[in-house]
Amino acid sequence: MIKQVFSRSALFLRIVFLVSVFLILVIGGFTYRHISNLTNSTKQVVSTYKVNVELEQVISYLKDAENGHRNYILTKDTSHLEPYLSAREKVNESFAELKEIASHSEAQEGNLKTLSKYIDALFKNFTQTNAFVENGLTLTEEFKSNFFEEKIIMDSIRQKINEMIALENKLLKERQKQYQSNLQFTPLFLYLLLLFTLVLIIISYNRISNDFKNIKLFNNQLSIFKEATIQLETIGKHGNWVWHLDTNTFVFSDNLYQVLGEKPGGFNPTLENLIAFVHPDDKQKFATEMDKMMKVEDLPFIYFRIIKRDGTVRYIKGYGKLLVNGDGDKRIIGNITDISDEIENYLQLEERNLELEKNNAELSEFNYVASHDLQEPLRKIQTFISRLEEKEAKNFSSSGLQYLERINVSATRMRLLIDDLLQFSRTNKPDKEFVLTNLNELLENAKQDVAETITDKEALIRNDELPILSVIPFQIHQLFLNLLSNSLKYSKKDVAPIIKIAYSKINSKDDENLMKVPKRNYHKILFSDNGIGFEQQYADQIFELFNRLHNKQEYSGTGVGLSICKKIVDNHDGFIMAHGEPQLGATFTIYLPE
Amino acid sequence: MPNDYIHIILADDDEDDRLFFSDAFDELNMNTKVNIFNDGVELMDYLNSEASILPNVLFLDLNMPKKSGIECLNEIKANSNMADIAIAIYSTSASEEDIEETFVLGANIYIKKPSSFKQLKKVLSEVVSMNWQYHTNGLNKDNFLMRL
Amino acid sequence: MKLFIKFDFNTICKKVLETKLGELNIKYRILAFGEVELLEKVPSETYETLNTALNDYGIEIVENQKSILVQKIKDAIVDMVFNEEDPINVKSSVYLSEKLGHSYGYLSNLFSEVTYTSIENFIIIQKIEYTKQLLLTTDLSLTEIAFKLNYSSVAHLSTQFKNNTGITPSAFQRIISKRRTIAQQKN
Numbered sequence: 001m002i003k004q005v006f007s008r009s010a011l012f013l014r015i016v017f018l019v020s021v022f023l024i025l026v027i028g029g030f031t032y033r034h035i036s037n038l039t040n041s042t043k044q045v046v047s048t049y050k051v052n053v054e055l056e057q058v059i060s061y062l063k064d065a066e067n068g069h070r071n072y073i074l075t076k077d078t079s080h081l082e083p084y085l086s087a088r089e090k091v092n093e094s095f096a097e098l099k100e101i102a103s104h105s106e107a108q109e110g111n112l113k114t115l116s117k118y119i120d121a122l123f124k125n126f127t128q129t130n131a132f133v134e135n136g137l138t139l140t141e142e143f144k145s146n147f148f149e150e151k152i153i154m155d156s157i158r159q160k161i162n163e164m165i166a167l168e169n170k171l172l173k174e175r176q177k178q179y180q181s182n183l184q185f186t187p188l189f190l191y192l193l194l195l196f197t198l199v200l201i202i203i204s205y206n207r208i209s210n211d212f213k214n215i216k217l218f219n220n221q222l223s224i225f226k227e228a229t230i231q232l233e234t235i236g237k238h239g240n241w242v243w244h245l246d247t248n249t250f251v252f253s254d255n256l257y258q259v260l261g262e263k264p265g266g267f268n269p270t271l272e273n274l275i276a277f278v279h280p281d282d283k284q285k286f287a288t289e290m291d292k293m294m295k296v297e298d299l300p301f302i303y304f305r306i307i308k309r310d311g312t313v314r315y316i317k318g319y320g321k322l323l324v325n326g327d328g329d330k331r332i333i334g335n336i337t338d339i340s341d342e343i344e345n346y347l348q349l350e351e352r353n354l355e356l357e358k359n360n361a362e363l364s365e366f367n368y369v370a371s372h373d374l375q376e377p378l379r380k381i382q383t384f385i386s387r388l389e390e391k392e393a394k395n396f397s398s399s400g401l402q403y404l405e406r407i408n409v410s411a412t413r414m415r416l417l418i419d420d421l422l423q424f425s426r427t428n429k430p431d432k433e434f435v436l437t438n439l440n441e442l443l444e445n446a447k448q449d450v451a452e453t454i455t456d457k458e459a460l461i462r463n464d465e466l467p468i469l470s471v472i473p474f475q476i477h478q479l480f481l482n483l484l485s486n487s488l489k490y491s492k493k494d495v496a497p498i499i500k501i502a503y504s505k506i507n508s509k510d511d512e513n514l515m516k517v518p519k520r521n522y523h524k525i526l527f528s529d530n531g532i533g534f535e536q537q538y539a540d541q542i543f544e545l546f547n548r549l550h551n552k553q554e555y556s557g558t559g560v561g562l563s564i565c566k567k568i569v570d571n572h573d574g575f576i577m578a579h580g581e582p583q584l585g586a587t588f589t590i591y592l593p594e
Numbered sequence: 595m596p597n598d599y600i601h602i603i604l605a606d607d608d609e610d611d612r613l614f615f616s617d618a619f620d621e622l623n624m625n626t627k628v629n630i631f632n633d634g635v636e637l638m639d640y641l642n643s644e645a646s647i648l649p650n651v652l653f654l655d656l657n658m659p660k661k662s663g664i665e666c667l668n669e670i671k672a673n674s675n676m677a678d679i680a681i682a683i684y685s686t687s688a689s690e691e692d693i694e695e696t697f698v699l700g701a702n703i704y705i706k707k708p709s710s711f712k713q714l715k716k717v718l719s720e721v722v723s724m725n726w727q728y729h730t731n732g733l734n735k736d737n738f739l740m741r742l
Numbered sequence: 743m744k745l746f747i748k749f750d751f752n753t754i755c756k757k758v759l760e761t762k763l764g765e766l767n768i769k770y771r772i773l774a775f776g777e778v779e780l781l782e783k784v785p786s787e788t789y790e791t792l793n794t795a796l797n798d799y800g801i802e803i804v805e806n807q808k809s810i811l812v813q814k815i816k817d818a819i820v821d822m823v824f825n826e827e828d829p830i831n832v833k834s835s836v837y838l839s840e841k842l843g844h845s846y847g848y849l850s851n852l853f854s855e856v857t858y859t860s861i862e863n864f865i866i867i868q869k870i871e872y873t874k875q876l877l878l879t880t881d882l883s884l885t886e887i888a889f890k891l892n893y894s895s896v897a898h899l900s901t902q903f904k905n906n907t908g909i910t911p912s913a914f915q916r917i918i919s920k921r922r923t924i925a926q927q928k929n
Binding site: 383411 | 608686687689691711
């Protein structure tokens with residue numbers, strides 16, 4: 001989870017950083033454009049003024065030339081022609097200048113050409129007039145018209161120049177206006193952008209400082225965790241190792257060394273040095289597993305033994321798992337654990353279990369053999385008694401016959417006990433086979449077993465249709481037989497027994513007897529009779545071995561039959577319960593899991 | 595009928611039981627001839643010998659030293675010459691499963707040794723007479739199963 | 743491989759009789775089950791040879807009158823039990839005394855004397871054996887068999903089966919089928 005938070009935060013910071021850089025670049029771009037615009041605009045103002053100055057100069061040069069010319073005409077002194085000639089040169093210079101400056105406007109260029117024509121015409125006129133003056137023909141009509149023409153041309157030039165100045169001013173104004181509109185919004189926009197960038201940077205700062213706080217917190221936790229891990233390693237006899245796949249190097253935790261019985265850092269953390277500790281018999285297996293790990297980059301559980309420097313052998317369990325971090329670094333992080341104690345405990349437990357099993361088997365074998373082998377001498381005693389009664393009856397006195405009868409009764413009772421005990425110990429034997437069996441058939445067979453008593457007592461048995469279940473057939477037959485015998489035996493004198501066997505399939509939630517049972521669905525079979533019943537307080541006792549509620553003179557019984565029933569139901573993971581009401585009857589409820 | 599008597603063999607290691615058995619047949623007064631062996635090895639030696647007269651009914655105790663009743667049963671069932679012998683298991687007790695098991699192995703009769711002499715006589719006479727019915731009335735001996 | 747065979751004793755017996763009598767060139771007529779009339783006088787040596795030959799098959803020439811009558815009683819009972827098409831509705835005692843022309847008491851005493859069992863018991867044995875045969879060779883349920891053999895209820899048949907054999911019909915079926923499974927595994 002922590003990792004997720006950080007990775008999300010890192011992504012956010014990256015985005016903010018990129019946006020900020022972009023915005024700063026945008027701001028830079030705008031600023032550059034703004035400044036270069038300003039420079040242009042200044043340049044244009046300067047060029048306009050230059051044009052105007054040059055034009056004024058051209059006028060003034062022309063005026064100089066005109067003055068010089070006029071003075072020559074008046075004085076015929078050629079020295080006055082000097083300014084006129086120099087003016088011509090200067091005008092040409094100015095013109096060259098102008099042509100360069102005014103190149104930005106076609107209209108101005110046109111004007112310049114016209115101006116140049118006018119000036120050429122003026123100087124041509126000057127030359128002609130001067131020729132008239134040289135020749136002394138000043139008073140001719142031709143000279144007069146020439147001189148007058150000069151004045152007209154001069155006026156046109158003045159007008160043109162004025163025109164050009166006006167145009168230049170107008171152009172300047174237009175451009176200024178254009179820049180003005182361009183530059184008006186830039187500062188505000190830049191300012192807002194700057195503010196936004198600032199906000200972004202503040203947010204990221206916040207975030208970074210938060211993350212930092214968290215990292216610190218996690219770092220704290222990590223160091224606690226690390227300490228805990230170290231403690232755990234010591235207590236649990238774990239050792240930690242990391243194998244960096246890219247560099248093929250190992251890092252061993254301090255306790256790994258201790259597990260191997262060495263000081264932390266006691267040897268170079270290499271695979272070879274580790275293998276040196278492995279028990280010779282396990283070396284091959286261990287090396288194979290390691291090779292496999294390097295190939296498949298995974299290490300399932302491995303078990304091996306090591307020999308410590310002091311010669312003790314320990315059992316070790318190892319495990320490793322590939323971990324790829326965010327940068328794609330591959331590492332296998334693994335663990336070794338000293339499981340010698342566990343194994344020792346396990347072995348001890350196993351031994352004890354075996355002992356117990358053996359004891360149990362012996363006990364049940366004893367029980368079986370005892371009851372089985374006791375049968376034989378007992379049967380012979382009974383048979384001999386029967387021989388005596390048959391053949392030697394006349395040789396006994398009446399009391400002798402009575403003793404014989406007593407012996408017979410006792411022997412019969414003993415036989416009953418032994419038979420039941422044997423039955424009980426047989427029920428005890430495990431590993432019986434479960435077979436899908438029709439319980440109706442088993443019940444029918446049980447009924448046949450007691451058919452004689454049923455006829456004698458004129459008993460009535462009514463049963464529901466029973467299910468087909470996976471059971472141990474002989475045992476369920478025994479169960480039914482014992483329950484039927486029980487009801488027939490404890491019937492009321494002079495009342496014909498009625499035994500009802502009801503069946504239903506139930507959900508354990510719906511039955512108060514079945515709270516906290518493992519299975520959900522149970523088969524419920526009810527045996528109820530109209531016999532002598534019993535006090536409800538004895539309901540649990542009657543399932544105990546040799547427990548009897550009635551004295552044996554009244555009702556013959558060994559107190560084993562119902563114990564066998566309980567055993568059988570237990571063998572089927574079921575439950576049996578008894579409910580009794582004196583003089584009304586008893587009900588036995590059997591629950592068998594689905 | 596050339597052998598008009600019914601030939602019966604018992605193999606039992608218990609002296610008293612052997613005595614009860616022969617006494618019972620003596621008193622039963624049926625036309626029977628009873629041969630008795632003390633254990634499974636003796637029995638099988640006799641049955642496998644050439645001079646042997648195979649019995650009509652063979653009574654086998656289960657618990658015998660050297661060779662148990664079940665071992666004898668298996669040997670007899672593996673021998674086609676002895677297929678006609680009706681085999682009665684004669685034992686102190688056994689569980690329902692064990693009884694069924696011996697039937698499956700080929701026994702025809704299972705007798706739980708009774709605890710009175712009178713009862714013993716009754717049981718033995720029932721066995722002989724039922725075997726007689728199978729023998730004289732052409733009944734399918736494979737279906738001869740009886741438990742007493 | 744083991745084959746399971748259902749056989750009819752009567753047919754086998756008849757076949758054996760036909761073969762053996764034929765081998766000795768004796769003229770004969772088979773009257774009923776268990777009764778052969780020789781049509782000519784047979785010398786005593788031939789008679790002895792026939793007797794020995796038949797003894798090999800477990801067939802015995804019944805000589806005394808009592809035995810003959812007992813055999814007739816048995817035949818009549820077998821007829822009665824196995825005759826499915828035309829079930830006999832009278833009591834077996836009446837049926838037997840009518841058919842054989844003797845009082846039932848006489849027949850009963852004679853039968854017990856010769857066979858170690860009573861007529862009633864013999865009838866039951868026959869019925870139980872027939873039940874066994876039907877259980878093993880047909881798909882009929884015990885209820886259907888009880889109906890077929892004229893029992894008042896399936897419980898009656900079941901009880902009689904158990905009383906007679908000491909095991910229940912289902913146990914009988916189970917044991918035989920286990921035996922067959924084992925026999926098949928061996929082959």
